[in-house]
Amino acid sequence: MSDEGNPQQxxxxxxxxxxxxxxxxxxxxxxxxxxxxxxxxxxxxxCGFRRITTPILEATEVFQRGIGDATDIVDKEMYxxxxxxxxxxxxxxxxxxxxxxxxxxxxxxxxxxxxQLYYIEPHFRYDKPQKGRYRQFWxxxxxIIGETDPALxxxxxxxxxxxxEDLGIAHLFQIQINNIGCPKCRTKYKEELVNFYIGKERSLxxxxxDRLHKNPLRLLDCKAEDCRILAELAPKFEQYRCxxxxxxxxxxxxxxxxLKIEYVENPKLVRGLDYYxxxxxxxxxxxxxxxxxxxxxxxxxxxxxxxxxxPTPAVGYAAGLERIIGHMHKEGIKVPSKDDLxxxxxxxxxxxxxxxxxxxxxxxxxxxxxxxxLGKGSMKAQMRLADKFKVPxxxxxxxxxxxxxxxxxxxxxxxxQRPVPFDEVVEEVVKLIGEENLDKYSPGELLY
Ligand code: HAM
Numbered sequence: 413m414s415d416e417g418n419p420q421q422x423x424x425x426x427x428x429x430x431x432x433x434x435x436x437x438x439x440x441x442x443x444x445x446x447x448x449x450x451x452x453x454x455x456x457x458x459c460g461f462r463r464i465t466t467p468i469l470e471a472t473e474v475f476q477r478g479i480g481d482a483t484d485i486v487d488k489e490m491y492x493x494x495x496x497x498x499x500x501x502x503x504x505x506x507x508x509x510x511x512x513x514x515x516x517x518x519x520x521x522x523x524x525x526x527x528q529l530y531y532i533e534p535h536f537r538y539d540k541p542q543k544g545r546y547r548q549f550w551x552x553x554x555x556i557i558g559e560t561d562p563a564l565x566x567x568x569x570x571x572x573x574x575x576x577e578d579l580g581i582a583h584l585f586q587i588q589i590n591n592i593g594c595p596k597c598r599t600k601y602k603e604e605l606v607n608f609y610i611g612k613e614r615s616l617x618x619x620x621x622d623r624l625h626k627n628p629l630r631l632l633d634c635k636a637e638d639c640r641i642l643a644e645l646a647p648k649f650e651q652y653r654c655x656x657x658x659x660x661x662x663x664x665x666x667x668x669x670x671l672k673i674e675y676v677e678n679p680k681l682v683r684g685l686d687y688y689x690x691x692x693x694x695x696x697x698x699x700x701x702x703x704x705x706x707x708x709x710x711x712x713x714x715x716x717x718x719x720x721x722x723p724t725p726a727v728g729y730a731a732g733l734e735r736i737i738g739h740m741h742k743e744g745i746k747v748p749s750k751d752d753l754x755x756x757x758x759x760x761x762x763x764x765x766x767x768x769x770x771x772x773x774x775x776x777x778x779x780x781x782x783x784x785x786l787g788k789g790s791m792k793a794q795m796r797l798a799d800k801f802k803v804p805x806x807x808x809x810x811x812x813x814x815x816x817x818x819x820x821x822x823x824x825x826x827x828x829q830r831p832v833p834f835d836e837v838v839e840e841v842v843k844l845i846g847e848e849n850l851d852k853y854s855p856g857e858l859l860y
Contacts, residue, residue: 433539433547435734439751444737445550447747449532451578452552456530459571461554464529466510472500477718478509480686482626489537491547503536506685507553508712508728509719515557516721525558526726532733544704544735553730557716560725562660565691565711566667572695572707572729573673581739585695585706587673590681591661592629592692593653595714601652602628608646615642629682635703648679660690687712691727697739706739707731754845756798757784760791760810767814767834771807774838779850798824805844807837 430436437445453463472492479486491503504510511529514520520527532552539545554571556564569587576582592598605628613621617636624631632643653661668675675693683692692710697703709729716724740747755775759768768784775782783801785794791810798806808820808829819837821844822829832840842850 431547433541433545435546435548441737443747443749443751444740445733446750448552448579448733448736451575452530452532455571455575455578456554459528459567461528461530464511464514464531465533466504466507466514466531468534469501469503470510470513472502474509474513474719475502475505478512478687478715479506480627482623483684483686485537485684489539491536491538504533505535505537507531507533507535507551507730508555508685508687508715511553511555511728512557512712512715512719512721512726515724516716516719521558521722521724526556526564527558528554528556530554544732544738546734550733551730552733553728555726555728557726558724560711560713560727562664562691563667565664565727566671566673568709568727568729569668569675569693570671570673572709572731575731576695576706579736579740580743580745581706581736584698584739584743586698587675587693588678588681588696589664589668589675589691589693590649590678591653591657591664591690592682592688592710593649593657594689597652597654597657598629598689601647601649604647604652605629605631609642612642615639627686630684632680633682643680650679657690664691683708683710687715687718689713693729695731704735706735750851753781753783753801753803754805754849755780755782755841756794756801756803756806757782758791758794758798758806758808759784759786761814763814764809764811768809771809771819771834771837775841778838778842779852780838780841780845781851805841807841 456463472490475490476486481487485505490505493501495501511531515527530553533550534548535551536548538547541547554568556568569589573582573587576585593601606624609616609624609628609631613624615638616624616631617634617639620631620634620636620639631639632646634640634643665675665677681692681694682688683694688710690711690713692708694705694708696705707729709727711725711727713723713725715726716722757768757772757775759765765786768786772782772784785797791808795806804824806822806824808822813819813831816831817834818831819834820829821832821837821840
């Protein structure tokens with residue numbers, strides 16, 4: 413019988429799940445996220461970057477103008493909807509366009525230049541979900557806005573590389589670099605590319621046939637077999653790069669050499685976003701190549717103007733946190749767990765329960781991570797739980813202990829226990845745990 417036929421019967425319950433291509437970040441995953449965020453914050457602050465957070469969604473135009481209508485991201489992968497005010501809004505598929513919108517909106521041009529900003533946020537792309545490719549994913553990004561010099565591009569690459577080193581995964585990646593020229597030399601090159609491909613359209617994949625007049629540079633990094641063969645024969649950008657771009661690129665390579673950063677020149681690297689000018693780079697997985705690039709970036713000197721601001725040079729980089737974590741798992745890298753508990757508090761009887769509430773607070777105020785199963789009845793059930801939490805010590809208080817003003821301190825590994833006066837138990841626990849292992853919390857500290 414259908415549910416509609418019987419109003420008394422509850423509708424069949426569907427199994428509720430995360431949306432396709434999106435994931436819960438469970439407590440074990442958060443240990444990795446927290447570790448990566450700390451590394452990024454530390455390294456970015458060292459270099460004078462300050463954190464920015466832009467809204468999770470923006471007017472669709474921000475991305476259409478910024479990333480470019482002819483890119484896969486804008487054309488196929490955006491989560492776009494009309495809000496109740498009939499405005500077209502989009503969940504941000506990347507961070508740079510929003511940061512530049514914010515730079516213009518808040519008059520950051522008036523600040524000492526360059527303005528250096530970083531972010532760690534979720535992004536959304538309606539991509540085909542597969543390994544390392546999700547519909548919601550986290551990125552950290554670093555942007556230097558307001559100045560142009562190849563030394564800044566080198567610094568961004570260096571910072572990205574240092575973060576990978578701190579995370580223990582730098583050796584897995586190869587840095588690929590290219591210079592896709594300024595609008596002047598690139599326009600000429602695009603014309604030559606289109607001329608080359610005209611008459612060969614039928615050998616191109618469907619995607620590339622579509623891109624040929626909209627975004628011909630993308631034909632160079634298409635993965636389809638026939639497109640790859642044609643890309644090998646296509647005119648090379650080196651022949652069209654203007655002297656200014658040649659000099660910029662040569663200087664960048666000199667700075668990278670100075671910083672002892674290894675890189676590979678890849679004349680076919682063009683990136684999937686339209687705002688790039690000049691330098692582009694990606695961190696490729698040494699075994700899987702571009703497919704599993706962990707991060708990428710480049711110079712976007714024309715973006716601010718495109719978004720309605722004054723011409724302002726800029727360079728930046730972003731990397732995907734899920735991909736970083738995937739590589740950390742593959743390498744067997746462990747991160748420090750801050751969630752391990754120090755103490756379990758077990759109690760029996762109403763008076764003991766009351767005392768335990770205060771005791772738990774006193775322990776936590778001192779930096780001791782403590783839990784008590786205040787809802788559990790029997791001592792046996794509580795001790796079972798203490799075992800599950802894998803705490804090194806359990807504090808036990810029953811009717812006798814309350815009467816005598818003591819707490820039993822039990823060493824869980826050795827199975828030994830002894831009474832300690834109630835007023836002394838917190839400091840006794842500190843001695844056992846070690847002052848250096850406490851989880852100190854100071855509300856004055858920056859906690860985000
Ligand atoms: P992007 O190359 O599109 O660049 O993305 C950067 C990184 O984000 C990728 O290398 C990858 O690790 C991660 N990522 C991208 N899409 C997905 C996905 N669907 N699932 C999982 N991870 C993904 C940008 O977004 C530019 N805004 C970078 C930039 C900053 N350029 C200048 N400044």
